[in-house]
Amino acid sequence: FIYKPDSIMFDLEDAVALREKDSARLLVFHALQHPMYRDIEKVVRINPLNTPFGLPDLEAVVRAGVDVIRLPKTDSPEDIAELETHLERIEKACGREPGSTRIMAAIESAIGVINAVAIARSSPRLIGIALAAFDYVMDMQTERGDGTELFYARCAVLHAARAAGIDAFDVVWSDVNDEAGFLREVGLIRKMGFNGKSLVNPRQIDLLHNAYAPTQQEVDHAKRVIEAAEEGERNGLGVVSLNGKMVDAPIIDHAQRVLERAAASGVRQ
Ligand SMILES: CC(=O)SCCNC(=O)CCNC(=O)[C@H](O)C(C)(C)COP(=O)(O)OP(=O)(O)OC[C@H]1O[C@@H](n2cnc3c(N)ncnc32)[C@H](O)[C@@H]1OP(=O)(O)O
Ligand SMILES: O=C([O-])CC(=O)C(=O)O
Ligand SMILES: [Mg+2]
Numbered sequence: 001f002i003y004k005p006d007s008i009m010f011d012l013e014d015a016v017a018l019r020e021k022d023s024a025r026l027l028v029f030h031a032l033q034h035p036m037y038r039d040i041e042k043v044v045r046i047n048p049l050n051t052p053f054g055l056p057d058l059e060a061v062v063r064a065g066v067d068v069i070r071l072p073k074t075d076s077p078e079d080i081a082e083l084e085t086h087l088e089r090i091e092k093a094c095g096r097e098p099g100s101t102r103i104m105a106a107i108e109s110a111i112g113v114i115n116a117v118a119i120a121r122s123s124p125r126l127i128g129i130a131l132a133a134f135d136y137v138m139d140m141q142t143e144r145g146d147g148t149e150l151f152y153a154r155c156a157v158l159h160a161a162r163a164a165g166i167d168a169f170d171v172v173w174s175d176v177n178d179e180a181g182f183l184r185e186v187g188l189i190r191k192m193g194f195n196g197k198s199l200v201n202p203r204q205i206d207l208l209h210n211a212y213a214p215t216q217q218e219v220d221h222a223k224r225v226i227e228a229a230e231e232g233e234r235n236g237l238g239v240v241s242l243n244g245k246m247v248d249a250p251i252i253d254h255a256q257r258v259l260e261r262a263a264a265s266g267v268r269q
Helices: 018-032 054-063 077-094 110-114 116-120 133-139 148-164 179-192 203-212 216-234 249-265
Strands: 007-011 041-045 068-071 102-107 126-131 167-170 240-242 245-247
Touching: 007 018, 018 041, 018 054, 054 068, 054 077, 068 077, 077 102, 077 116, 102 116, 110 116, 110 133, 110 148, 116 126, 116 148, 126 148, 133 148, 148 167, 148 179, 179 203, 203 249, 216 240, 216 245, 216 249, 245 249
Parallel strands: 007 041, 041 068, 068 102, 102 126, 126 167
Antiparallel strands: 240 245
């Protein structure tokens, strides 16, 4: 797949007009089985299960081999429990390995943010939770701006994901021509600790990957930290100094993570 995204998401929810819901489901059912998408993680955003489209969406995409269901407008752990009950039944009916369909919950309301911890811990199928800003700001009676309006929600979703040991995904940036705005937001969410971001346009993929890749300077520093730690270990020291800065266990863990991220992003080491 030429753009090299980490995964590909088909949308059956708000990007699809009401009268197109059935034909979109059929298209996605066939796309999921196309050899072009064999080696990439396939996510489908189904319609909520309290609409007439949600269950038919689920029946179709699980049978077609989807990897991850993105459940929009997740307000409570009960929403995930309901999804899980259907998943168990459909997997059994079509001979899929039980538990093999994973879930990503999108949190899009005040109550969803309040329940983020319970949602994040509600199922072993969950790979992550995502904040969805456009519905969230509607619910909060505000609008998308410089990120101030998302401050609490981002912190809450991140803490919930980390406490549950799953990934946290940030909101979509909808103005695909505003590259500078996109990069400002990516800089912020990277510093906050998000694992990544939902994207709407192929032009955003490289920008995001480059912003998440460690710089050569960061890689060089991480290597010096590891070397200093190894030397400290040879000398029986738990803590060593590198250019006057303390190097101990969490600093070493961080350096290792920088090197892992560099390897994943293809940065020269
Ligand atoms: C708030 C929410 O619910 S977000 C989730 C649901 N929404 C979506 O998924 C929206 C998906 N994205 C899009 O529809 C579009 O990218 C828009 C509307 C944001 C921007 O549209 P455009 O300005 O026309 O995009 P652009 O000019 O960059 O398109 C260039 C090429 O990339 C393709 N492209 C654009 N977006 C995508 C995408 N998400 N996935 C795959 N290909 C895409 C276009 O079809 C076009 O291909 P072509 O040159 O073969 O015709
Ligand atoms: O789920 C998403 O990424 C986008 C979305 O629905 C929203 O912002 O309301
Ligand atoms: Mg939404």
